[in-house]
Every structure is written in structure tokens, then in C-alpha cells.
Amino acid sequence: MKRLFDIFLCLLVVPVLILPICLIALAVRLTSKGPVLYWSDRVGKNNRLFGMPKFRSMRADTPAVATHLLREPEIYLTRIGSLLRRSSLDELPQLWSILKGDMSFVGPRPALFNQDDLIALRTQCGVHQLVPGLTGWAQVNGRDELPIPEKVALDQQYLERQSLGFDIRILWLTWVKVLRRDGVSH
Numbered sequence: 661m662k663r664l665f666d667i668f669l670c671l672l673v674v675p676v677l678i679l680p681i682c683l684i685a686l687a688v689r690l691t692s693k694g695p696v697l698y699w700s701d702r703v704g705k706n707n708r709l710f711g712m713p714k715f716r717s718m719r720a721d722t723p724a725v726a727t728h729l730l731r732e733p734e735i736y737l738t739r740i741g742s743l744l745r746r747s748s749l750d751e752l753p754q755l756w757s758i759l760k761g762d763m764s765f766v767g768p769r770p771a772l773f774n775q776d777d778l779i780a781l782r783t784q785c786g787v788h789q790l791v792p793g794l795t796g797w798a799q800v801n802g803r804d805e806l807p808i809p810e811k812v813a814l815d816q817q818y819l820e821r822q823s824l825g826f827d828i829r830i831l832w833l834t835w836v837k838v839l840r841r842d843g844v845s846h
Contacts, residue, residue: 688716
């Protein structure tokens with residue numbers, strides 16, 4: 661049922677977003693050197709690695725670590741990178757990952773391949789069995805600002821409470837948070 665919901669929702673939103681996606685791709689290409697998309701190695705269901713696309717908001721030479729681990733992350737942002745991140749528009753290419761089945765609209769955000777502490781805690785709690793999401797319960801309850809143990813506790817709550825109704829609630833709360841730009845660090 662969840663997979664069908666993901667495909668149905670993708671088929672609804674892609675036609676509406678295709679023009680903005682093309683315009684953002686053009687803007688990324690015109691304002692910085694390097695590829696339009698950044699393919700990040702992420703941890704998916706059952707700790708399987710997959711490539712997750714994002715519009716590139718940082719310079720091509722940025723180290724492959726979580727943004728909060730960079731000494732001065734703002735120096736790596738492209739001219740439009742801050743806008744893409746604040747508005748969450750950098751996430752739009754992840755619709756491809758949802759269509760492929762590597763991601764869902766709702767689930768725990770996929771960890772970076774080198775976030776060993778997050779991966780270990782999620783595995784210990786059984787959260788690794790979930791398909792990661794574009795948004796999730798932890799995202800609407802703190803996003804970038806949450807310490808890892810709190811993030812995993814919220815992911816575990818999602819594991820225990822998951823349902824179509826809960827997913828719709830999380831999608832609605834995500835929409836509200838994105839419009840308010842709540843919890844975005846850069």
C-alpha cells in the first residue's frame with residue numbers, strides 16, 4: 661500500500677514540478693562549476709547503499725560529510741545554494757529515488773554512508789528495516805537541529821506508529837515546516 665501511495669503521489673507531483681525542476685537545474689548550471697546533481701551515497705533499507713540525487717547546493721570540492729561537520733559550511737555554498745537549502749528545493753531530484761523504490765515520501769531520512777553512529781543506533785532499534793524517506797517524523801520534530809539519539813528515538817516512534825494516515829500527517833507537517841523554513845540550518 662505504501663509503495664502504491666508513493667507512485668501515485670509521484671505521478672501527481674512530477675507534472676506540476678517538471679518546469680521548476682528544469683529551471684532550478686538551469687540555475688545551478690549557470691551559477692557554479694560542476695554537475696547539476698550531487699549524488700550522495702546514502703544508507704537505505706536494511707543498510708544497503710544507494711545513490712541519492714540532490715541539486716548541488718555546494719561547491720564540487722566540498723568534503724563528503726554531513727554539513728554540520730564542516731568547519732565553515734557557508735564557504736562551500738554556491739551562489740544559489742543557500743536558497744536551495746532554505747527552501748528545500750535541493751531535495752526535488754529525490755523524486756527519482758522514490759520512483760525507483762530506494763526511498764519513500766515518508767520514512768527516516770537516509771543516513772550518509774559515513775554516519776556510523778546514526779547507522780548503528782538505527783540498526784539497534786530496528787529502524788534500518790524501513791525504506792528511508794524524503795521527510796519523516798524526525799524531520800517535522802527538529803530536522804537538522806536534533807541530536808542523533810533524539811532523531812533515532814523519533815525514527816523508532818515512526819516505525820511503531822507507521823500508517824497511511826500518519827504518513828499523510830507527516831507530509832502535511834512537512835509542507836508547513838518548509839513554508840515556514842523551520843529547522844533548516846543553512
